[in-house]
Amino acid sequence: MEEVLVDRYVIFEDELAKIIGERGGTPESLTVESTLEKVYAKDLRGEEMEAELQRATKELMRRYREEVELPADEILLQRKASRPSAVKKVAVPLTGNCDDHDADFYSQALDGIEPHLRQVADPPGLTSLVLRVSWPGGSALRRFPTGAYISSADHNLLAFYVGPYRPGFAAAGFYLVYDAWANSVAVVPQLPSRSINAFSHCNIGAGVAVLRHNLPSDYILVELLPRLDNRCLISTSATFCMWWSSGPAAGRWIQKEVVLPLPSEPDEDSSQPDYNFCADTIFTAGTNCLCWVDLLQGILICDHVLDHHPEFRFVALPWECSIKPDPEGDRGMPDQYRSMCCVRRGDDHIIKFISMHGHGQGADISDVALMIWTLDPCDPMSKWKAGKTSFRISDLWCDPIYKRELPPRTPSCPVVSLVQDDVIYITVEDMLNTEARGPCVLSLDMNKHRVLSAFMPPPQSRVFPLPSIFASTFTTYLNKRSEWSEAMLRKCEEEQMGDWRKREKSVMLSTSSDAMAMSSQYFRRAQLPTGLGLRSRPHSISNERSVGLALLLDDI
Numbered sequence: 001m002e003e004v005l006v007d008r009y010v011i012f013e014d015e016l017a018k019i020i021g022e023r024g025g026t027p028e029s030l031t032v033e034s035t036l037e038k039v040y041a042k043d044l045r046g047e048e049m050e051a052e053l054q055r056a057t058k059e060l061m062r063r064y065r066e067e068v069e070l071p072a073d074e075i076l077l078q079r080k081a082s083r084p085s086a087v088k089k090v091a092v093p094l095t096g097n098c099d100d101h102d103a104d105f106y107s108q109a110l111d112g113i114e115p116h117l118r119q120v121a122d123p124p125g126l127t128s129l130v131l132r133v134s135w136p137g138g139s140a141l142r143r144f145p146t147g148a149y150i151s152s153a154d155h156n157l158l159a160f161y162v163g164p165y166r167p168g169f170a171a172a173g174f175y176l177v178y179d180a181w182a183n184s185v186a187v188v189p190q191l192p193s194r195s196i197n198a199f200s201h202c203n204i205g206a207g208v209a210v211l212r213h214n215l216p217s218d219y220i221l222v223e224l225l226p227r228l229d230n231r232c233l234i235s236t237s238a239t240f241c242m243w244w245s246s247g248p249a250a251g252r253w254i255q256k257e258v259v260l261p262l263p264s265e266p267d268e269d270s271s272q273p274d275y276n277f278c279a280d281t282i283f284t285a286g287t288n289c290l291c292w293v294d295l296l297q298g299i300l301i302c303d304h305v306l307d308h309h310p311e312f313r314f315v316a317l318p319w320e321c322s323i324k325p326d327p328e329g330d331r332g333m334p335d336q337y338r339s340m341c342c343v344r345r346g347d348d349h350i351i352k353f354i355s356m357h358g359h360g361q362g363a364d365i366s367d368v369a370l371m372i373w374t375l376d377p378c379d380p381m382s383k384w385k386a387g388k389t390s391f392r393i394s395d396l397w398c399d400p401i402y403k404r405e406l407p408p409r410t411p412s413c414p415v416v417s418l419v420q421d422d423v424i425y426i427t428v429e430d431m432l433n434t435e436a437r438g439p440c441v442l443s444l445d446m447n448k449h450r451v452l453s454a455f456m457p458p459p460q461s462r463v464f465p466l467p468s469i470f471a472s473t474f475t476t477y478l479n480k481r482s483e484w485s486e487a488m489l490r491k492c493e494e495e496q497m498g499d500w501r502k503r504e505k506s507v508m509l510s511t512s513s514d515a516m517a518m519s520s521q522y523f524r525r526a527q528l529p530t531g532l533g534l535r536s537r538p539h540s541i542s543n544e545r546s547v548g549l550a551l552l553l554d555d556i
Helices: 015-022 031-038 046-082 103-109 391-398 400-407 485-505 512-525 543-556
Strands: 004-007 009-014 088-090 114-120 124-131 148-154 158-163 174-177 182-186 208-211 219-228 233-245 254-261 283-284 290-294 298-302 314-315 338-346 348-357 369-375 385-390 412-416 422-428 439-446 450-455 469-472
Touching: 009 015, 015 046, 015 124, 031 046, 046 412, 088 103, 103 114, 103 182, 103 439, 148 208, 148 283, 148 469, 158 208, 174 219, 208 283, 283 338, 290 338, 338 412, 338 469, 369 422, 385 391, 391 400, 400 439, 400 450, 412 469, 422 469
Parallel strands: 004 124, 009 124, 088 182
Antiparallel strands: 004 469, 009 148, 114 124, 148 158, 158 174, 174 182, 208 219, 219 233, 233 254, 283 290, 290 298, 298 314, 338 348, 348 369, 369 385, 412 422, 422 439, 439 450
């Protein structure tokens, strides 16, 4: 399957709760309702009632832990011992400059979590991804709301926020990286709150980015956090945070100060301009480029993420699509009628921007049309090119497949196919349907102006919030880790470690910037040569690291 549609919102499957349910659930005597009834029956008043409620609550928690959770914990441990997980747990080194949680917290988080593909479906069907958790009943990991969000994807890698944590927001949680090729998962700690907090920085919007490098399981996590100015507003100064999964800089967040060319408006009451940028999505464009997209204004592009001093450029949206956000008002939800991604065609990368043109700009919904623009991310002089075709919403409503499935409704969440040039996906919510079901997802042929297929979820499948869908090719990497690639991977890792040890003897990493520079130089030197392939040149296998890496990646 070349492409799947995935919902960014990921739910938890609680193994401990499942066992408690198998054992009959919570006894009536240990429910909150029964406890309150007993307290209120005593007819106490004032401080006596408050003291009795506190005492009864503590006793309820103690009994629940002893009579319900501890027996379930024992069963859970036995099951985990007898049924080892098929998901490889990759423990990351923690070498300082992390948050206040200790190593045991992240070790327990890693041991008790694993992604699970409940269903892999051809588009426009949705691929269901869940996180199975098996944390002990008394764990601190159970003190935050269950749920996760897929922030970004690159090749075989998915990057999640688990829990309510976001940079600058003091809440429990962590980063999670899932590798479909290796069927592995890694837990990455929060950014250090001593240097990144709500008083110093603001969230740019889209979230953490993942960028794959060299070996299929090597990656970099990137957070871009603008600094606040003296008015507590977004400024052009920002902190560029990177987490390396391997190499001499691995195990800590590396921070660099950068300058962002943000769009601005003059402030009538101040000599300082007002900057306005909110990233709705983030994606990679090639091996060393990241794009943060404000779907109302344009793209922040970092062409060389690995540079010692990363530089950014801003590319505005097509003039007919640019919408000036109201600094005093709500910018709305532009991802409900626009999206952007980067597709690969051979050796070229193309940014595709799709918009329901006219939506939110005063046009009648029947006159709104789906349109696509393209941009070359590798050429700083490239201009947006409008597609040759468009798809009017009124024509969509007249399509035979649409009329059979749905009444006239405003579609939302357009998504460009990563593998089919003229295909897009849209979501239609039938609010008048009395059945509790999720939105219908349609695939459209922009060139032939017709609906190709429709996916209607079964009754009782609705989840909230409504899906935030993106296209990905990560499932093409599932179960691709062969015995040959395992051996080659170990060989390459040994060669890399030997190279790193030699460098560490000659270079003292005294500052985080030095570590980042060294890692950047190393990975640039290890870039893969083009034209090497296992099928085309089977005799080319040698002891050279670059050739081995090229063969390894070509094989998967």
